[in-house]
Amino acid sequence: MAQLRSLNPSRTTIQLAYYCRNAGSVCSGSRNGLLGSVTEFYSSNNKNKNNHGKFSQKRSLHTICAGANVNSNGSKNAVLRWQNPILSDVRCLHSAAQDKQAQVSVADRTQHVQSKEEGVKPQRDPLDVSFNDPIAAFKSKTTWELARAYLVYMICSSEKIVEHNMTLMKWTNKMLGKKIFTALMKATFYGHFVAGEDQIKIIPTLERLRSFGVKPILDYSVEEDISQEEAEKREVESSVSSAGDNEKDAGALPQYHVDKSFADRRYKVSSARTYFYLNEATCERNMEIFIKCLEAVSDDDAKEPRPASDGATFGTGITAIKLTALGRPQLLLQLSEVIMRTRKYMEALVGGQGNVLTHHKTIKDLEKYYASVGDNKDVQQFLKNVTSDKEGILHLFPWSGIVDEDSQLSETFRVPDPLTGQMRRLISQISPKEEEMFRNMIRRLNTIVKTAAELDVRIMVDAEQTYFQPAITRITLEMMRKYNKDKAIVFNTYQCYLRETFREVVTDLEQASRQNFYFGAKLVRGAYMEQERARAQALGYADPVNPSYEATTEMYHKTLAECLRRIKVLKDCGQDARKIGIMVASHNEDTVRFAIENMKSIGISPEDKVICFGQLLGMCDYITFPLGQAGYSAYKYIPYGPVEEVLPYLSRRAQENKGVLKKIKKEKRLLLSEIRRRLFRGQLFYTPKGNYVPI
Numbered sequence: 001m002a003q004l005r006s007l008n009p010s011r012t013t014i015q016l017a018y019y020c021r022n023a024g025s026v027c028s029g030s031r032n033g034l035l036g037s038v039t040e041f042y043s044s045n046n047k048n049k050n051n052h053g054k055f056s057q058k059r060s061l062h063t064i065c066a067g068a069n070v071n072s073n074g075s076k077n078a079v080l081r082w083q084n085p086i087l088s089d090v091r092c093l094h095s096a097a098q099d100k101q102a103q104v105s106v107a108d109r110t111q112h113v114q115s116k117e118e119g120v121k122p123q124r125d126p127l128d129v130s131f132n133d134p135i136a137a138f139k140s141k142t143t144w145e146l147a148r149a150y151l152v153y154m155i156c157s158s159e160k161i162v163e164h165n166m167t168l169m170k171w172t173n174k175m176l177g178k179k180i181f182t183a184l185m186k187a188t189f190y191g192h193f194v195a196g197e198d199q200i201k202i203i204p205t206l207e208r209l210r211s212f213g214v215k216p217i218l219d220y221s222v223e224e225d226i227s228q229e230e231a232e233k234r235e236v237e238s239s240v241s242s243a244g245d246n247e248k249d250a251g252a253l254p255q256y257h258v259d260k261s262f263a264d265r266r267y268k269v270s271s272a273r274t275y276f277y278l279n280e281a282t283c284e285r286n287m288e289i290f291i292k293c294l295e296a297v298s299d300d301d302a303k304e305p306r307p308a309s310d311g312a313t314f315g316t317g318i319t320a321i322k323l324t325a326l327g328r329p330q331l332l333l334q335l336s337e338v339i340m341r342t343r344k345y346m347e348a349l350v351g352g353q354g355n356v357l358t359h360h361k362t363i364k365d366l367e368k369y370y371a372s373v374g375d376n377k378d379v380q381q382f383l384k385n386v387t388s389d390k391e392g393i394l395h396l397f398p399w400s401g402i403v404d405e406d407s408q409l410s411e412t413f414r415v416p417d418p419l420t421g422q423m424r425r426l427i428s429q430i431s432p433k434e435e436e437m438f439r440n441m442i443r444r445l446n447t448i449v450k451t452a453a454e455l456d457v458r459i460m461v462d463a464e465q466t467y468f469q470p471a472i473t474r475i476t477l478e479m480m481r482k483y484n485k486d487k488a489i490v491f492n493t494y495q496c497y498l499r500e501t502f503r504e505v506v507t508d509l510e511q512a513s514r515q516n517f518y519f520g521a522k523l524v525r526g527a528y529m530e531q532e533r534a535r536a537q538a539l540g541y542a543d544p545v546n547p548s549y550e551a552t553t554e555m556y557h558k559t560l561a562e563c564l565r566r567i568k569v570l571k572d573c574g575q576d577a578r579k580i581g582i583m584v585a586s587h588n589e590d591t592v593r594f595a596i597e598n599m600k601s602i603g604i605s606p607e608d609k610v611i612c613f614g615q616l617l618g619m620c621d622y623i624t625f626p627l628g629q630a631g632y633s634a635y636k637y638i639p640y641g642p643v644e645e646v647l648p649y650l651s652r653r654a655q656e657n658k659g660v661l662k663k664i665k666k667e668k669r670l671l672l673s674e675i676r677r678r679l680f681r682g683q684l685f686y687t688p689k690g691n692y693v694p695i
Contacts, residue, residue, distance in 0.1 A: 122693035127630035129596060131589050134674035136629060137622035140212040140688050143678050145192075149618070150671045152192045153664050156654055166651040173644065182643045185650075193618040193653045194221065195640045199296035202640045206297070206317075211690035213628030214636050217318040217460065217614060218297040220289045221639035221649040223273060228264045231276055235263035238277035239330045242431045252428075255541045256337035256467050258330075262535045265465065272462070272527035273649065275325040280440060286325040287444040291451050293319040297638075298455040318458040318491075318635060321448060323472045327441025331434065334427055335471035338413045341426045342396055345415055357507055360392045373421030382416050382423070389514055403442055403478045408435055442475070449479050453489050460522050460583070463493035466532055466544050477508060481517045488520035488581040495526030496556035497546050505559050509566060509580065522583040522614070523560055525552055557594050560584065564595075567610050568602045577610050583635070585614040589623055596632075606632045606695055618653070622670050633695050 125136060138146055155161055161168065173181040185191070196202035206216050226234075239258035266274045275286070297317030323332065339355075346356050349369055363386060370379050387395040397412055413427040430438075452459045461476045463469060476492040483489045492508070494501050505521065512519035529545050536543045546552045563582045571577045584595045592613060598604075599611060612633035615624045628634035639649055678686055 122631075123629075123691050124631045125626070125629040127596075127626055127632070129593050131592075131622050131626060132670070133626060134622070134670040134677070136626040137670055138625070138674045139629075140208060140214075140625055140690060141621070142688060143675065143684050143686055146671050146675050146678075148187065149192055149621075150668060150675065152188055152618075153668050153671070155188070156664060162654045165654045166647065169647050169650070178644070185643050189650045189654065190643050190646070193616075193639065193650060194643075194646055195617060195638045197640065197642050199292055199640070202296065202638065205638070208688060208690070209636055209638075210694055211692060212625055212688070213631070213690070213692035213694050214624055214634045215317055215628075215694045216297050216638045217320055217635050218293040218638050218640070219273070219320050220293055220641055221273065222641040222645040223648040224276065225648055226276065231266065232260060232263040234276040234278060235265065235329065236260055238328050239263075239333055241330055241334070241429060241434060253337050253340055253541075254539050255536075256333050256340065258333065259535070259539060261538060262531065265531075268530035268534070269528055272464075273322065273652075275322055277324070277328050280437065283326050283441070283444060287448060290319060290321050290325075290448050294448070294451050294455055294457045294459075298457050316456055316458065318460055319452065320460045320462055320637070322462045322464065323441075323445070323475065324464060324468065326444045326448075328434070328437050329468065331430075331438045331441065332468045332471040334430065335409070335474070336467060336469065338427045339470040339474060342413075342415070345426070346396070349418060354503065355507055356396055357392075357394050357511060358503075362392050363388055366393070369418055370416060370421070373416065373418070376416070376421035378423045379416045379421050382414070391514060394511060394514065399474060399478055400481070402475060403446065403482055409438060410435070445475070445479065449483050449490055453483055458489060458491060458520070460491040460520075461493060463495045463524065463526070465528050466498065469495075473504070473508070477511065480512065480519065481515055484512075484518035484520065486518070487578065488518040491520030491522050491581070491583065493522045493524060493585075494559065495524055495528075496559060497526035497529050497552040498544050498555075499546055500544070501555055502559050502562070506562060509563070512579070518579050518581065520581045520583075521563065522585050523556060523563075524585045525556060525588075553588070553591065556586070556591055560591075560595060561598060564598050564602060564604060564611070567604055567608075571603070571608075577604075577608055581610055581612075583612050583614050587615055587620045587623070589620075592623055592627070606630075609633065609695065616653075620667070622667060628694065629690075629692055631695055 128136065131137075141149070169185075172184070176184065195205040202218075209216060236258055265276075277283075297319055343355050346359060347353055350359050350361055350365070352359060363383060366383060366386065367374060370376075370383070373379050385398050386393055387398060387400075396415065401412060409427055410425065410430045414423045414425050416423055449459055459479075461472060461479075464472060473492055476490060479490045480488075480492070494505055498504075508521075509519055526545075532545050533543055536545075546555055560582065563580060567577050567580050567582075570579055584592065586592060595611060595613070599606075604610065612635060613624070613627050614635040614637060615621075616637045617639065624634050624636055639646065641649075678684060
């Protein structure tokens with residue numbers, strides 16, 4: 001019973017709401033036994049109440065009320081049954097109309113908990129680093145799912161179908177009607193690339209992933225299907241201050257101003273979701289959606305507080321968020337311009353290139369530069385607010401004010417003229433209403449990250465276009481400084497197709513070390529390459545993208561190797577190696593092999609929980625699942641949402657698969673090999689059953 005009580009009530013009640021909602025009958029059990037179990041469970045929980053527990057209990061009861069259909073004749077007893085976490089381990093009968101049965105086994109869960117408590121070594125398979133083992137790749141799939149995957153990849157191999165896929169899906173929807181179209185999509189693209197329609201229906205997918213050693217990165221993938229004209233209109237309106245655009249002003253950088261030709265940020269982007277600002281209410285709804293993702297992805301065992309030593313890649317879920325979903329893009333543009341103008345100011349002041357931290361200047365050095373105006377009160381106040389330590393200056397501005405205080409942007413970003421001492425503003429005019437919008441954006445992000453910390457779920461802030469990225473990275477680093485005190489809760493994303501990625505990562509690692517917070521990074525190749533190149537050429541600024549795919553791979557490996565080297569230094573010095581947590585988010589098996597080989601060569605094991613791997617659901621299963629089953633920290637990026645509302649997402653997946661036909665070719669070969677093997681061995685009705693524990 002003690003083992004069963006250790007199961008988390010919030011997650012199991014969600015599961016029970018899903019299983020029993022679809023059941024033909026209500027799960028049965030002894031009324032007295034149930035009451036006794038409830039009493040014992042809650043009395044045990046109350047002894048260890050904390051703020052986190054209250055939060056989880058509140059969310060759990062809210063989910064019960066929303067998901068449970070209790071009849072009027074037995075509502076009281078039924079509610080007791082919903083609340084009893086032990087009942088989630090009883091097999092509920094499903095309606096015969098259900099396509100699949102989602103069952104939770106008491107024995108399996110008890111064994112899972114017991115093995116953890118007794119220190120029993122979980123199941124692990126040897127890893128074939130050539131990633132050519134079809135059994136290891138697809139043992140988590142039914143034969144029907146393999147056939148569906150093969151069909152989807154066959155369709156993705158047709159250029160004409162992929163090119164017009166969105167039009168074809170809309171036309172099919174009109175011709176067949178919603179019901180038949182939904183069934184068709186679930187049997188093909190939707191069923192392959194999307195986990196389910198809501199956070200309840202995705203639970204069986206998450207459970208199966210975990211049973212095969214893979215953890216989730218959750219994303220609510222509903223997108224507005226708006227025209228190019230509407231997208232451009234929204235972007236232009238939300239990217240210009242009410243005070244007007246100062247693009248022609250002295251010192252203004254054209255890269256950080258909206259251009260109508262590129263206002264539709266979906267232009268030549270296939271793999272990244274795009275948010276267009278409508279109003280503040282939409283941003284609030286996006287915040288709530290991200291919080292629901294956190295709740296859905298939170299692990300059973302993660303609900304109990306963990307010691308700091310559990311590290312950055314413990315067996316918990318991750319939620320990916322975008323900052324453009326939480327606020328007005330104009331504010332990110334202006335903040336990005338401030339950061340780049342600050343760098344130029346520092347370069348003009350002291351010479352050299354790079355951000356403030358890399359110049360290795362001290363306060364005394366700055367005082368010398370301002371010697372002729374040193375008695376100016378504004379200059380003295382400016383020097384007083386500069387952020388520095390014994391090694392030198394980190395920032396010219398008190399960036400902590402962005403996330404901790406109600407500081408005014410227009411007053412914060414001012415620097416003294418070294419000749420006159422007059423303070424000049426580096427940010428364009430911001431109205432009081434826009435100041436309030438910025439504070440609202442930060443409040444939303446704070447709420448999301450605080451919730452993630454309470455649920456012990458990781459937050460990955462996605463990278464976006466280069467004209468937003470300086471602001472996104474700066475805000476994300478401040479969130480790290482605030483919340484990553486004992487473990488890496490917040491991760492930033494770095495796109496390795498950019499020329500400056502290595503320097504940016506090294507600088508941010510240095511800041512984390514000097515300000516003593518845990519650093520989390522997701523390394524990706526990137527999603528906006530063609531758009532970035534076209535925009536740079538059109539607006540006349542330097543192309544920020546590496547010249548070739550090979551150069552991007554070299555940048556990725558160089559950056560990853562530096563992160564691994566620093567992790568080894570921490571280990572060798574007896575410090576916590578988990579102060580650096582890295583996700584290798586790549587579908588390139590050469591990059592995955594590079595990471596594994598370097599981990600081995602410098603003595604970093606999967607159990608160190610500092611390196612994890614991630615791929616999209618429905619893509620590169622032959623990489624993800626063997627990694628998870630071999631004991632590496634492996635993740636799948638899990639999209640979910642109603643069928644008709646995720647069509648833009650499905651369209652992107654089809655486009656992306658068209659661009660990686662070589663990978664599709666290998667996956668098709670492995671799929672066909674496994675289908676044949678099962679047919680010859682009489683395993684046509686193979687039922688996946690995993691006994692792996694994610695690391």
